[in-house]
Amino acid sequence: MITRLGPVPAHELFVALGVVAAAAVFVLEARRRGHRDERLLHVVLGAVVGGAVFMRMGTWLQHVDLRENASVAEQWLYGNRSILGGLVGAWLGVHVAKRLTGYRLRTGDLFAPAVALGMAVGRVGCLLTEKPGTPTGHGWGITLDTVQASRTDSVAGVPLHPSFVYEIAFHTAAFAVLWLWLRHRDTPPGETFVWYVAAYGIFRFLVETVRGNEVVWMGLTRPQLFLAVTVPVVLARIAWRWRSGAYAPARPDQPVEVSA
Numbered sequence: 001m002i003t004r005l006g007p008v009p010a011h012e013l014f015v016a017l018g019v020v021a022a023a024a025v026f027v028l029e030a031r032r033r034g035h036r037d038e039r040l041l042h043v044v045l046g047a048v049v050g051g052a053v054f055m056r057m058g059t060w061l062q063h064v065d066l067r068e069n070a071s072v073a074e075q076w077l078y079g080n081r082s083i084l085g086g087l088v089g090a091w092l093g094v095h096v097a098k099r100l101t102g103y104r105l106r107t108g109d110l111f112a113p114a115v116a117l118g119m120a121v122g123r124v125g126c127l128l129t130e131k132p133g134t135p136t137g138h139g140w141g142i143t144l145d146t147v148q149a150s151r152t153d154s155v156a157g158v159p160l161h162p163s164f165v166y167e168i169a170f171h172t173a174a175f176a177v178l179w180l181w182l183r184h185r186d187t188p189p190g191e192t193f194v195w196y197v198a199a200y201g202i203f204r205f206l207v208e209t210v211r212g213n214e215v216v217w218m219g220l221t222r223p224q225l226f227l228a229v230t231v232p233v234v235l236a237r238i239a240w241r242w243r244s245g246a247y248a249p250a251r252p253d254q255p256v257e258v259s260a
Contacts, residue, residue: 001148002128014125022118029110029183039103043094047111050093055086083119084204084223087197090115106190113178116196120171126164133161133210154212161210170203188246198238201231 002010030040094107131152132142141159149156174196182192205227213221220228241247 001144001152003151009129011125011129014128015122018118018120018122018125021121022114025117025179026110026114029113033109035105035107035110037103037105039101040107042101043097043103043107046093046095046097047090048093050096051086051090054089054092055082082223084226087115108190108193109183109187112193112196113175113183115193116171116175116178120168120175123164123168123171127162127168130164131160131212133163134212135159136161160212163207163211166207166210167204170200170207174199188241191241191246194234194238198231198234201227201234205231 004010005013026044030036090111094111098104129152131154132144135141135155136159139159142162143159144152144154144156146156148154154160178192178196205224208221208224208227211221211223213223216222217225
């Protein structure tokens with residue numbers, strides 16, 4: 001494991017690189033699609049602020065007994081980060097910013113490839129510094145020495161699932177599909193982000209079985225419990241949109257769809 005690259009913490013470095021990569025993709029796609037309204041900067045700021053807050057605070061209320069949870073200050077300073085919380089926060093931040101500024105164009109198609117690439121890059125930091133996963137039961141996987149295992153609360157000397165490699169591969173493939181194929185097709189405005197979130201939710205639920213996170217109820221981890229509630233809602237929204245004809249080929253006289 002590599003916790004630092006020179007004087008820079010490895011995790012923070014790759015998170016920062018992921019943000020830069022996502023920003024570059026977002027700007028390129030915004031220009032290609034003609035989104036030049038200055039209010040779009042407020043929308044991006046809403047996504048960044050909402051994502052940052054919920055990423056840090058997303059694991060705060062872990063226990064039913066509130067006395068067992070850290071204080072708000074302790075959670076902010078020392079709490080675990082949550083990618084799922086960050087995605088929820090970014091989504092909320094975008095919608096709040098749109099409400100406040102009156103920006104009505106849908107932005108999901110700008111965020112989808114940007115988030116996918118940013119996640120792929122950022123997860124490299126997790127791969128280098130965090131617990132890899134559960135034992136593979138075979139001779140392949142990531143094997144940690146005693147010091148590395150104690151640092152990440154893992155098992156030493158046993159091949160472990162490289163769960164973050166699986167995530168990097170997923171987000172890289174998602175970015176390729178979004179950037180090389182879907183962005184050039186006639187898709188309903190903003191829907192590619194919904195599809196990406198649905199696909200990631202399903203994938204993350206499955207990969208949690210080898211992540212080694214704490215099982216808290218009915219054999220499920222906290223991320224799985226969250227996804228068991230939210231993914232069906234997203235899939236139901238996609239099904240509703242499909243049944244309502246939103247995914248039918250657009251007519252030449254069909255107006256541009258805007259967000260609420």
